[in-house]
Amino acid sequence: MENTGVADCRNTAGRPRCPGKDAAILTSALTLLTQQGFTRMTLDAVARAAGVSKATIHLRFKTKTELAAAALKTLRPCSRPPETGDALADLVAQLADFAATLTRTHGMSLIGTCLAEEAHTPELLAHFREHAVQPRRTAVRRLLERARAQGALAPDADPDALTSALLGVFYADHLAGRATDEDWAERAAAAVLGVRSHP
């Protein structure tokens, strides 16, 4: 039987860690980091939300910064919507998932925190990039490449640049106060990929 991860690495000595406390702390931290930002997130609040004492947090994370960074590492890569074979349709589904996730999790707020703290705490943006931004970009880019292979995009289209354009529509719309609901994904795809997708 193979070692399947964290749950197995139990030392025999000492009082065992109260199970679930790790998760409770990280979840609470991520929630508060999102809702309040890094500086407003207090360890008191995290402890209260997680149902542990502050010292228990410090047992796991030497500093508040470490805690925040660890919380960001728990961001799961984007769910992969089922693929239909029609790359453009799949792309729109992926964009819709992107928008729904950002909306549901108040992602723009978390992005704001990472950007605002970049000067003081660059780890935040770094982890967010690695665990949230890059996986999403990879998924989008793969679909763009597939679409190009299917002839739905010009052969010289730059998948990375188009990825920025597609995802960027959301950021720009949010910043401008424009609606990002329902058929946002379709509108974004239409605008960026143009009439070529609806011949």
Place this chain on the structure above:
Amino acid sequence: MENTGVADCRNTAGRPRCPGKDAAILTSALTLLTQQGFTRMTLDAVARAAGVSKATIHLRFKTKTELAAAALKTLRPCSRPPETGDALADLVAQLADFAATLTRTHGMSLIGTCLAEEAHTPELLAHFREHAVQPRRTAVRRLLERARAQGALAPDADPDALTSALLGVFYADHLAGRATDEDWAERAAAAVLGVRSHP
């Protein structure tokens, strides 16, 4: 014209306010707001940078929030690069100015602050929208409309959506850690407006 802000609500009676101080305070506040974020920006630091006492700041702005909001109102609408008549070329110039401004002023950091504080202090994002985002969008949209009139864009192109796409490339690139220097504007325009701009 209506009274639009705290700085105007002065009594005409009594000793007049030292005139240069308003500007010094707002400039210092905007700088620190950008560099440190809202929560890290301390009134002590603003006072020091402006060469005034903390109490002098409170004389003009009842709270720290009011100060930050007022500082954001001083954001000047984007400079308008000279226009050549070639709408697409002017558009690229406008985008280049956009990127240069954001880079020079650490605008992404300020954007982060406004997004991160949205829950607690929605005024920040509101003012940023009004004074920075909308003017820029208007300039870009006007050029897109002109390009469409010149036949350089499809007649059914949606200027607002394309504006989001063009500006959004910058946000997405920054967030992904992609380069946004030199010929960023040209690459963004090429990606979003496609081969249509280089027939």
Place this chain on the structure above:
Amino acid sequence: MENTGVADCRNTAGRPRCPGKDAAILTSALTLLTQQGFTRMTLDAVARAAGVSKATIHLRFKTKTELAAAALKTLRPCSRPPETGDALADLVAQLADFAATLTRTHGMSLIGTCLAEEAHTPELLAHFREHAVQPRRTAVRRLLERARAQGALAPDADPDALTSALLGVFYADHLAGRATDEDWAERAAAAVLGVRSHP
């Protein structure tokens, strides 16, 4: 009219410092430093004893260490008992004053603090040396030199070494749990200066 010190250095601007607060803080700090030692002395306790808020202390002293050092600087050089012309008698009086001062002010406790903190906070011992040890030594040495000039001590007696011996008796006696009251000074002088003082 001449400037006579601290009390005159009032800036015209700003709220004037609450008089007596400086002294209250330093007095409380010195007392607590003596009674509790440096690490046990809390700023809360100092604030309470001085009747000010903690922040008021921090306004004057950036750190706890600075406060403790400043408190030690307020140690007044030893009182100079009146001199009779009989150098040996004056010396005994000086030693009696030394013992009385140490006893009354719990000086051994304060000495302990300075010694115990030497590794972490050498300023404490440095200030204690300058403001308490050296003045006392100077007074004792001067009397020893006078006694030597009067022929009451051998011409080759080393005043500095004898100063250490005389004052050291107190330290050693305290450390050994021996009595240091009433006629301690006479006994110490007799032991160190020997029969030579009572021919």
Place this chain on the structure above:
Amino acid sequence: MENTGVADCRNTAGRPRCPGKDAAILTSALTLLTQQGFTRMTLDAVARAAGVSKATIHLRFKTKTELAAAALKTLRPCSRPPETGDALADLVAQLADFAATLTRTHGMSLIGTCLAEEAHTPELLAHFREHAVQPRRTAVRRLLERARAQGALAPDADPDALTSALLGVFYADHLAGRATDEDWAERAAAAVLGVRSHP
């Protein structure tokens, strides 16, 4: 012989204590007590230095104070330098050993801790007195008595007072920042016992 301490109060039933740990804990505690003082010495640091867990310490010593007291009890009485028959020469050797020991073990720092904690934890000074001060005084006094018997000291010399004077020179010199190296012992003896020792 009577039971003299905590470390002995073990149950004979149950798993026997790991034997080397007592010594490791006490040694580490004494070192840290000396280097950091009582309040700065943390049980975490003692546990780390001793290679045991904090709980293991509490198993032997109910409180931090008990641990510190027990550590002081392990102080060994002074080494007895070989005696030559010349009591004054032996005395100088004894003083040299005293100075060397205090210097090597940072004894003044430990003395400071005991003095500083006297109000809160009088056990510390009590144990230090019993295990370090008194043995040394006894050794010195014995040599002084021998010297007196040999005619090298005045018949009415008070050995206890002279002991305080001799050892006190070290305390006073250290407190004054005077050198206590190399020939300190000879200088101290010369100052206190006078030219009589070098006829």
Place this chain on the structure above:
DNA sequence: AATGAATGAGATTTCATTCAT
């Protein structure tokens, strides 16, 4: 108006001690 003083309400971090294997 302008300023320096003063403060109450935290925020992060530390630590001796107790608990559960």
Place this chain on the structure above:
DNA sequence: GATGAATGAAATCTCATTCAT
């Protein structure tokens, strides 16, 4: 017995705001 986990109670320092000239 030994250990790592858990915690309550501080302690230092910070900061937006108010006060007294």
